[in-house]
Amino acid sequence: MLEIKNLHVKLEEEDKAILKGVDLTVEAGKVHAIMGPNGSGKSTLAYVLSGRDGYEVTEGTISLEGEELLDMEPEERAAAGLFLAFQYPVEIPGVGNMTFLRTAVNAQRKARGEPEMSSGDFLKLIRAKAKDLKIEPDMLKRPVNVGFSGGEKKRNEILQMAMLEPRMCVLDETDSGLDVDAMKLVADGVNALRDANRGFLVITHYQRLLDHIKPDVVHIMSDGRIIKSGGPELALEVEQNGYADILAEVQA
């Protein structure tokens, strides 16, 4: 599904390498988790996947279902099925949440040559999905993320994911800032989308999310590289001992 090969990324504006050779393959139907110390490059990887400005790929390739992602604009990547749940969802005053989502759904459909969703169908769908995530109808009418609490913003990201039904979902710390109940809702939202054709890349600092979203593979990222990969037990190890042991082990 998603294949990242030897990815090297530096900042466009300065000579600072952030990703230093990332190799990662997420197969359809699988959930991969990435953990790693602050500043190790996890969000950078997520941004580079989705095509944000400001980074320069100096080496390597990324492909999504065989298509070269790096040649595409952000909106083309979205239409190709890539979704990023932002670590810091952006507030957009003046743009209604619902209008935004309808525009997004239909823009992706158009790009894929599919017919637009009627407003009736859209309304029905979004109401149901919002209800699942305990998102108040009022939040759908408000401007995108404006005045939303931290947890509401994260749930709103998952609502968008549920509406857009992407093939490859990248979640950047969607669990941070969530209370226990909200974490469960978000995990349920993710689990509802799990199927044989969809891949997940879940960036997190905490084992707790992975209790709800059982990962198939856990990767540890440090200083721009994936230094260790393993099964779900790797996350438990991090939870218990932190990164020191793993870092030492790799350096040895």
Place this chain on the structure above:
Amino acid sequence: MSAPAVAKTRAARREAKLAATAARLENHPLPQGGGWLGRARVAALARLKGMGLPERRDEYWRFTNPARLADDAVTPAALFDASDEVDEFDGIDRLKLVFVDGVFDAQASDDLALEGIEIARLAEAGGRDIHWAQDLYGALEAEGQSPVERPLAARNSAYARDGVLIRVSAKPSKPVSLIYRRSSPEGAAVLHHVIRLEPGAELTLLENGPAAARYSIDIEACIADGAALHHVRAQGRDHERSGITHVFARLGEGSVFKSFTLSANGAVLRNEAVVWLNGKGGSAHIAGAAMGDGAFHHDDTVFVTHAAPDCESRQVFKKVLRNGAVGVFQGKILVDQIAQLTDGYQISQSLLLDETSQFLAKPELEIYADDVKCSHGSTSGEIDADQLFYLRARGLPLDDAQGLLVLAFLAEALEEIDSNELADDMRHRLEGWVNRHRR
């Protein structure tokens, strides 16, 4: 240079300006028509001669060159085909008064009959005794000459050939719309409207279109206690047009004045609003959305005086500028000593879609009362890169994402329109413009 020398130069300059103005006006006799209107014209002409026509070096014209608005020669403007857009408030049930090239067209207009309202044509008013208009015509304009001179307003009062006098004594069932059409790429139109709202009366006044290649349109509105005037106008899309408008509004106790202006395209446009809150508890909202792409110079100049306690005023101006377009905002809130508990707000913002466009703003507060709440802000910015990326990451093509953000930027000004129907009409036009003016 010593101070007396400066003073002398200034006096000499003013003398030269007045002499030049007097000489120019020699060639421009006042329109025919006597009675009270003739007298008002003579008085306005005297005011104009006492001020002189505006020049670039005048402080109030620092950001906008008045030449194109003040010169004797009128710069032509090609006729614009705006038929791709319903833009004469056609979808709205209203009384329609049509002016073609600045002259009232009875044939194209509805009957001047609507319950609760009296309407007279300015061009026919001079000889008639229209007591409710004749002490207003030119009077608010004259009052508006201080503390800042507005010579082009005096010129309008002196030379206006047509317009309407409207007296509202109740709440008419529908808006009155002034529809300006032009048939010639050349020429100027000078229109002057007087509106009197009796206590408790309400009127929605709509204006649409550019009246000529160059237009000067003034409104004097006297809004009595408890009355409300809602004013929504769109000034057309013709690119080379130039125009100056003045709205003078005097508000009584507990009265309301809300004015919204949409300006798209145009070479040199200036809209001045002069508002006095003279009675306790009055409320004035002046708002505008302006969009320019290329040779566009748009100036909003607003002066709100709080002369009574407990009044509220808002100024909300938004401009979207690209390809060398220039936006100007000069806005002032003056709070007299008596005007305690004033709530004054002013925001002027521009969205610069490229580096060649510019926004010049001069926000001013002058406050003599001690218990007031006044805030003002002016910003000039580009499209937010994070917002743009967020929208694109959800699948919106760059142009759509940009368009959505431009409309979001303008939305705050639209909120100043009370009527949903009218706000939708304006939003529709904004969307049209944004969609037509993509990168």
